Amino acid sequence: FYTNPDGRAARRTTVVVLALLGVFYLFPTIYGALGRLYTPQLLLTGQTDATVLLLPGAAIGGLGGQLLGALVAAGAFAAFLSTSSGLLVSVAGVLSRDVVHRASVPAFRLAAAVAGVVPLLLALQVVSTDVSVVVGLAFAVAASTFCPLLVLGIWWRGLTDLGAVAGLLTGGVLSVAAVLVTVLGGVRSGWTGALLAQPAALTVPIAFAVMIIGSRLTRHRVPADVGRTMVLLHAPESLGVRRR
Template identity: 45%
Template structure:
């Protein structure tokens, strides 16, 4: 019975997703519709859509699992994720909208006047996107395996096909409504179980041991000062380098709307993080054995049936499963639509037909990678994407907005140095198993890769004999010119 309800919940969610996508596809005709929803998305709708795509498998499943495993340590992830939007609000949100670009490579090319810089940006954006999509597919595979006993490949294939088809059919205009709807599904899918589980625990008069929920040896001191600071730096700056987040600002009517949408995003994702973290705390009290069994990422799926009897536990579990699939679909949709715009413009000419072809490619290639990789801790997998984005793309984007002396060679050097150092460190961390002083430096490299990438941008720009592009001063002024 439980498996049937779970599959029915997923089927209903997919049906609503396809209906909303179909309605959006009927009004998606132009290139602007497919790439940036004709720059017509109001702040609240955009905020819900951004929140829908930002709250991924790593958040829906992995955050509660991280809190279950390490207690207070796990709270650094939601703090960094939410605070990252403050930096987006302060430094890049409105200027990116005023740039008039469709994609991040568009923006970089217009800023520095170099097709080489554009192509490198496109490569980095695609790598970040694919690295982010793979954990979503892993999460879908785990979910369908746990709640319905289906093979791991089933959930991944379902998400890839639904996302690729929906994005190809209607582009950004269609996906915006879908992602906004899926945010509210995700919030409801965790809020209802949390409220019911708290009521059950209060009724059972369960005593909460603070030493269990927040062990004194955990928290900032438990992981080491360097690791904590490096992680926070990656999460804060990584948001600025996520292509599916940045492209959303191009859909706002103007810079002011982009700023208002960002403020609303902070409110919406903070509410979700509070609920998701609470689920992890409940698990530490009511089901600590899940941490020992190595299935922490499945805690939100298994906890309701443990504490709620009979059909009520089955119904709540089905709701959680629907929320989990909403997370996989929403984040994957945002990533695929942002990558499709880049691939379409750089490889296929930037037409509506090429966008549709690129959308299917950008969904199917990560699917192949997901079959070749083993699902790991979801929140840590997503955290690695933030590290790579913060090292390779964020310094160039921030300096593009705020530093007039940036040159094309400086931008290229910064992206190349950041990507090479960060990628090399993460690979070395996986290969070198012997512990030593280098272990935290390789596992959390943001504290040194971001400064070195930034230094590469600045130094190469300053010594570049060509200097900034002749239109750079005028273009930067446009980024900061308030709307009238």
């Protein structure tokens, strides 16, 4: 968004990025189908995560397969390091400035250590868990917190700060609790196990409901200029509406 000259370009960028993400998430399905075809032995051993590295060699073979496998491995490590380092810096910045309220280098270093050690300890508990399950659980936590906030914040003028905080905390606590139970080997059968493995099916509606109810109960805290904010968000730029 830093390179977009105006709101129209930013919205166009958003649509394009969403489309590219949609196309990208088709590839894991295709990759999994090819892995089932070319490396079926991994299903028997339970090492299905190795499909990412073994599929190029099994499908192509020879030097070409080795080079393609090396390229896939390099891309995976690059994506892992870039994403994790970016998240580490972001979380450390939030902890040092908004939680500790100390905008200094030592505070940032301490926050970075905490932001790195805590996920590392949690990751050690999911060594034997399938990557697709872990990614799904991470998305469930994000959906239970950010999705209600973004949808209601953009489209509903009745959202209040207390309602938003209540919904964020409720969705976050419930989804994280479900993730911990799943990761630590809790209930795995029946409806309870299914909901714990896919908590977003329950936690997202609950977060929406808490935000709406909390905002209704604190409607006196709705900002006075919410109408103008909604116009700025949704009015076409051709109308000449500008932020002052």
